[in-house]
Amino acid sequence: MFDFEKEEKELEKSRNTLQDLSISDDIANQAILEGMKRAKAMKMRKKKFLPIKVFLAASVFIISLITSVKVSDTMADYISNVPGIEKIVEFIRQDKGLLAAAENNYFQKIETTVENGEVKVTIDSIVRDEKELLIFFNYRAKGVVDQIFPEEISLLDGNRNILPYRAYYSNLNPNGEKKYVNKATARVPLADGDILPEELILSFAFSVNDKMLNQNIDIPLTLDKEKFAAKKVINMNKSVKVEGQEITIKKVTIYPTQTTIDIMVNPENSKKIFGFNDIHIEDETGEKWAEIEPNDFTSYVNENEMIIYLQSNYFSDPKELYLAFSSIRAVDKDELWVEIDPVKEKIIKAPKDGKLSSVYKRNEELAITLETNPNIFDKQIFMYAEDFNGNIIGMGKPIGGGGLPNNNYVTYYVPYPDEEAVAGPIKLKLLDYPATINKKIKLKIK
Amino acid sequence: MEIIELIKNAQKGDDQAFYELMQIHKIRLLKIAMSYLRNEGEALEALQEVTFRAYRSIKKVHQAEYFSTWLIRIMLNYCHDQIQKNKRYGDKSLIENIGETVDYSKRIEIEEALEKIDSHSREVIILKYYHDLKIKDIADILDKPESTIKTWLYKGLQALREQLEERSELNV
Structure with missing residues (x-):
């Protein structure tokens, strides 16, 4: 070729200094493990997230991204000695309300196993009230498979009529990849006041290696009337104004499995309120019952009404009870829609604080970066993008989000399939955002 | 394994x-x-x-x-x-x-020179001279024919030469 000996020599010299890499092996391995951990968490999250179409239903569940464990270990250890509960204690150890329900003997032991050629499922136990049926189960593939997931869990009555409920399941230590016993819970939210028939069949539809199995696993169970306790309702209708934004606490309902807070915001508010940080109920001694984790979610009855789910204090009987929170997550209503130019990979319009800092297109997804500490803010902020005619892009595709631990941003992924790419700008509605109105509020419930 | x-x-x-x-x-x-x-x-x-x-x-x-x-x-x-x-x-x-790095050594000079040249060429040079990748591998990585990689490499080295010459003139 040509003679570039001199340049090559210079490059060689320059290269040598680059070769003295002072990053230790340990730290590099840590980075690899961290990357794997994130990817695994994301994989499960993608499975756990509901397809978009579900989110179009009247009530929208928003499931937080990153879970943290709040443990009351001593209590959990104690409960783990209660017969029949030892198998599920790891699920409830972070929920004071469920621990108390177990301690007060409100869990019903089922221990029924059903299997077919490909999968084996055992229901360990259940707990139910008027708000939900909570099922603790485990499953495993009978052969060595890459992936196994319960795709859908339906609830049937004794005559095999499908009941109008949807189960949301989550794995504890998900491992879809190997022959492995997966422990999981399924929550079946009920419409307020619904009473389930005594004879039920839980019908599990599984997929193995992303292919649905033809045959469902049906497990019958009989609800034990003795293990049912009626809700306690406290009507409040108390309003509070925080920086001009009016919020009304309509009622507090205490069930054995959870406490729900019905909140209404004034439609005239200038800000869109997404949620309340550190929301909890508190008794006269300062004992707190926080949001349900790891699947803490808020459901929206409509644009201006939401329900917050807290751990239950059903089995404690406080003299006084308060509802408290430390700040409100909200943005101005005219900042609710984020606009993006997907071709130039540019954010056209976003909240003024500039925390939504970049966007790029990759593998049929848009990756949007939010500058925030993922240990503090762990909510899903987008579900999907739509074009300016209101058509949803990537309908039915899974969505995802990911945080970088020890880092200061979260990248959200929304579907953006090549075949649905649009020429003009697209918009995304914010479902949450880490901007806050900082004001501590404490309201007396009773 | x-x-x-x-x-x-x-x-x-x-x-x-x-x-x-x-x-x-x-x-x-x-x-x-x-x-x-x-x-x-x-x-x-x-x-x-x-x-x-x-x-x-x-x-x-x-x-x-x-x-x-x-x-x-x-x-x-x-x-x-x-x-x-x-x-x-x-x-x-x-x-x-x-x-x-105040020391204006050759290393800095060549790196600065690298910054100035076309990004495709720079990439090829970095991959070839710093990371020992073969032209064929670079072609795979960048999804381009080998002939294109060779052209970029040639142009890059040429541009590097010009840059370095310009610098040495300035330093006189």
Whole structure:
């Protein structure tokens, strides 16, 4: 070729200094493990997230991204000695309300196993009230498979009529990849006041290696009337104004499995309120019952009404009870829609604080970066993008989000399939955002 | 275990196999990251991100022999994005880092010269001279014919020569 000996020599010299890499092996391995951990968490999250179409239903569940464990270990250890509960204690150890329900003997032991050629499922136990049926189960593939997931869990009555409920399941230590016993819970939210028939069949539809199995696993169970306790309702209708934004606490309902807070915001508010940080109920001694984790979610009855789910204090009987929170997550209503130019990979319009800092297109997804500490803010902020005619892009595709631990941003992924790419700008509605109105509020419930 | 076997196992979900694959490639990946990002913290973050992306899509690797180039391509994409991002933020760290090393040695000179040349050519030069990749591998990584890579390389070296000559004139 040509003679570039001199340049090559210079490059060689320059290269040598680059070769003295002072990053230790340990730290590099840590980075690899961290990357794997994130990817695994994301994989499960993608499975756990509901397809978009579900989110179009009247009530929208928003499931937080990153879970943290709040443990009351001593209590959990104690409960783990209660017969029949030892198998599920790891699920409830972070929920004071469920621990108390177990301690007060409100869990019903089922221990029924059903299997077919490909999968084996055992229901360990259940707990139910008027708000939900909570099922603790485990499953495993009978052969060595890459992936196994319960795709859908339906609830049937004794005559095999499908009941109008949807189960949301989550794995504890998900491992879809190997022959492995997966422990999981399924929550079946009920419409307020619904009473389930005594004879039920839980019908599990599984997929193995992303292919649905033809045959469902049906497990019958009989609800034990003795293990049912009626809700306690406290009507409040108390309003509070925080920086001009009016919020009304309509009622507090205490069930054995959870406490729900019905909140209404004034439609005239200038800000869109997404949620309340550190929301909890508190008794006269300062004992707190926080949001349900790891699947803490808020459901929206409509644009201006939401329900917050807290751990239950059903089995404690406080003299006084308060509802408290430390700040409100909200943005101005005219900042609710984020606009993006997907071709130039540019954010056209976003909240003024500039925390939504970049966007790029990759593998049929848009990756949007939010500058925030993922240990503090762990909510899903987008579900999907739509074009300016209101058509949803990537309908039915899974969505995802990911945080970088020890880092200061979260990248959200929304579907953006090549075949649905649009020429003009697209918009995304914010479902949450880490901007806050900082004001501590404490309201007396009773 | 053979690399091909490791890839097959990793694709089946064997985390240990995936980890070993990353072990085999980590030094090279870190060095590439360093040559673009010039900062150990950012290089580590790059390694983490590449691990994350590779884990998510390892099933898309159909031919095991392309695994290494595939990983490097993920790293390059990431580095490019990062550099774009840094530019967008007005983060001058790359340039500042060079500036702060007051010793205007040849190393700095050639790096500054590299900054000035066409980005395709620069990429090819970095991959070939800093990371010992063959023209064929570079062609795979950048998804371009070998002839294009050769052209970029030639143009790059030519531009580098001009840059260096210009500098030595200035230094006189």
